Amino acid sequence: MKTAALIPAYQEERHVADVVRRTLGKADRVLVVDDGSRDGTAERAREAGAEVMSNRGNLGKGASLAVGLDALFADGIDAVVCLDADGQHDPEEIPDFIAAAENADLVIGNRMADVKDMPFARLLTNRVTSWILGRLAGVKVPDAQCGFRLIRSAAWRAANVRTRNFEFEGETIVNVGRKGFRIASVPVKTIYGDEVSKINPWRDTIRFFRMIWRLWREG
Numbered sequence: 001m002k003t004a005a006l007i008p009a010y011q012e013e014r015h016v017a018d019v020v021r022r023t024l025g026k027a028d029r030v031l032v033v034d035d036g037s038r039d040g041t042a043e044r045a046r047e048a049g050a051e052v053m054s055n056r057g058n059l060g061k062g063a064s065l066a067v068g069l070d071a072l073f074a075d076g077i078d079a080v081v082c083l084d085a086d087g088q089h090d091p092e093e094i095p096d097f098i099a100a101a102e103n104a105d106l107v108i109g110n111r112m113a114d115v116k117d118m119p120f121a122r123l124l125t126n127r128v129t130s131w132i133l134g135r136l137a138g139v140k141v142p143d144a145q146c147g148f149r150l151i152r153s154a155a156w157r158a159a160n161v162r163t164r165n166f167e168f169e170g171e172t173i174v175n176v177g178r179k180g181f182r183i184a185s186v187p188v189k190t191i192y193g194d195e196v197s198k199i200n201p202w203r204d205t206i207r208f209f210r211m212i213w214r215l216w217r218e219g
């Protein structure tokens, strides 16, 4: 199985190089998609040894993941592990995803065994949205918002994901589940440090429920 790691990054000059260095060697390729950052994100990522693609402007986390996945699968990669550029995902755990991909098409990290460091608001939204998304997808997903995940090419090609921001992860689960692909979870560490979230509680919650409404009607 040919693998790649895909790291979407927006204004992450403080963390991206460290994430890249720790990811190198864990997959056959390491690609950072810089989403129109105005800081040194792209340079830091390149210096650290990643391939870098740059969007023309800030298109969103989901749009960046879609660009990267399309490019990697077009190059013949079989499975892509996505991880955040802000240091919340430990690249040491990448082999667990690749091992689980023997029996699954979408493998999602599960932080729910260890939530003492997770901010309470996040814990709540993760639980509620995981329940809703699991219902729509037809499978139990303990941690649907986790951005640390692996997807195989057939599942990505079939999923036809349309959202471009933070709803992307949820829509992927629903579409992949509805097409009958296998979804699995692997335990991962919960890491919160000094990084600043780019989620806007109002804007991104509205986007989320707009997507849920559409998926519910389509289902």
Ligand SMILES: Nc1nc2c(ncn2[C@@H]2O[C@H](COP(=O)(O)OP(=O)(O)OP(=O)(O)O)[C@@H](O)[C@H]2O)c(=O)[nH]1
Pocket: 008, 009, 010, 011, 012, 033, 034, 035, 058, 059, 060, 061, 062, 064, 065, 083, 084, 085, 086, 088, 122, 147, 195, 196, 197, 198, 199
């Ligand atoms: N490409 C791209 N990536 C983004 C954008 N916003 C955030 N990201 C990246 O997506 C990852 C997750 O963003 P965060 O804002 O930390 O969101 P989160 O980790 O889901 O939520 P928290 O629990 O609040 O940290 C990081 O690697 C960011 O650099 C964006 O507009 N475009």
Ligand SMILES: [Mg+2]
Pocket: 084, 086, 088, 195, 197
């Ligand atoms: Mg984060």
